[in-house]
Amino acid sequence: MSKTMKAIRFYEPGVIKFEVVDIPEIGDGEVLVKTKVVLTCGTDIKIYRRGHPKVKPPMIFGHEFSGIVAKVGSNVTHFTEGMKVVAANSAPCNECFYCKRGKPNLCEHLSETLIGFSADGAYAEYVRIPERIVRQNLLEIPDHVSFQEAAFVEPLACVVNGNEAANIKLADNVVIIGAGPIGLLHMQLARARGAKNVIAVDLIEYRLQKALEVGAHNAINAKTDDPIEKVKALTDGRGAEVVIECVGLPQTWENAIAMTGKAGTTVLFGGAPPGTKISVDTHRIHYEDLTIKGIFHHTPVCVSRALDLISSGIVNVKPLITREMSSLNQVEAALKEMQKGETIKIAILP
Ligand SMILES: [Zn+2]
Numbered sequence: 001m002s003k004t005m006k007a008i009r010f011y012e013p014g015v016i017k018f019e020v021v022d023i024p025e026i027g028d029g030e031v032l033v034k035t036k037v038v039l040t041c042g043t044d045i046k047i048y049r050r051g052h053p054k055v056k057p058p059m060i061f062g063h064e065f066s067g068i069v070a071k072v073g074s075n076v077t078h079f080t081e082g083m084k085v086v087a088a089n090s091a092p093c094n095e096c097f098y099c100k101r102g103k104p105n106l107c108e109h110l111s112e113t114l115i116g117f118s119a120d121g122a123y124a125e126y127v128r129i130p131e132r133i134v135r136q137n138l139l140e141i142p143d144h145v146s147f148q149e150a151a152f153v154e155p156l157a158c159v160v161n162g163n164e165a166a167n168i169k170l171a172d173n174v175v176i177i178g179a180g181p182i183g184l185l186h187m188q189l190a191r192a193r194g195a196k197n198v199i200a201v202d203l204i205e206y207r208l209q210k211a212l213e214v215g216a217h218n219a220i221n222a223k224t225d226d227p228i229e230k231v232k233a234l235t236d237g238r239g240a241e242v243v244i245e246c247v248g249l250p251q252t253w254e255n256a257i258a259m260t261g262k263a264g265t266t267v268l269f270g271g272a273p274p275g276t277k278i279s280v281d282t283h284r285i286h287y288e289d290l291t292i293k294g295i296f297h298h299t300p301v302c303v304s305r306a307l308d309l310i311s312s313g314i315v316n317v318k319p320l321i322t323r324e325m326s327s328l329n330q331v332e333a334a335l336k337e338m339q340k341g342e343t344i345k346i347a348i349l350p
């Protein structure tokens with residue numbers, strides 16, 4: 001095996017470089033994965049444009065990936081060379097306050113071994129899987145699942161976590177604000193949970209068409225229509241039982257609460273920068289029994305369910321790949337293209 005590999009490293013906002021670097025060394029409990037597919041993600045665009053507090057340059061980024069086991073540490077028992085695998089980007093410590101209280105998604109040590117942030121990521125020919133992830137969040141890919149499909153495990157795991165918080169009931173009206181990759185996955189889960197009316201809201205026609213293609217019953221273009229009025233019109237004037245916001249802007253957060261009907265649940269899934277404020281009618285929250293929830297990241301249970309959802313065909317991730325690019329040196333072009341909005345995800349094949 002050669003000692004070097006090609007990789008994309010982030011240096012500073014707007015500067016990423018295609019370089020030859022050393023293949024990572026692995027410890028006794030670790031696994032080296034030869035990357036087969038890396039998916040572009042909205043967070044990668046944020047890192048590329050603005051940097052990220054957890055990313056210490058120069059750093060290989062990219063965190064939605066799948067591949068083949070190239071090497072295993074001497075203490076690794078469940079994985080062997082040549083196995084098809086997918087990993088989440090993190091794993092909880094199981095020892096901190098939040099882990100012990102059953103909230104491993106909020107583990108205080110999550111960011112210590114975060115692939116693509118604090119640990120070198122997957123825009124590279126090889127990626128080192130830290131021991132904690134090997135033990136909890138490295139999974140073998142079933143034969144009939146492709147590398148491209150399996151690479152959706154990480155974002156889908158986050159969506160599983162958020163979707164469970166939404167408490168969707170049979171025959172509910174469910175609005176999903178934002179028809180990017182995350183919103184499109186929420187739509188499929190809402191349908192799988194028996195929603196009678198899944199309503200997609202976005203500003204971009206291409207994404208709304210995708211929404212209808214993956215199972216939304218209705219699509220609202222918030223550029224041309226008032227989304228709150230439209231949702232009311234589609235729900236006999238009541239508003240939706242469940243609204244999931246996947247954008248992360250104050251306006252869409254406020255809209256999400258405004259279009260939630262009495263006794264309904266609003267899930268605020270899209271994250272906004274620290275200090276962002278919204279304004280809410282407290283009268284409605286109290287007298288209309290509203291439930292407003294925040295939700296973050298994933299847990300090993302969600303990661304395992306995510307692969308099962310893909311493997312069983314309950315979630316179809318194939319329509320979410322807009323394009324393939326066959327080389328790592330196209331990552332920058334892919335991220336630039338993603339910013340235009342006429343793309344859901346681009347699969348990079350290192
Ligand atoms: Zn991501």
Ligand SMILES: [Zn+2]
Binds near residue numbers: 093094096098108
């Ligand atoms: Zn913990």
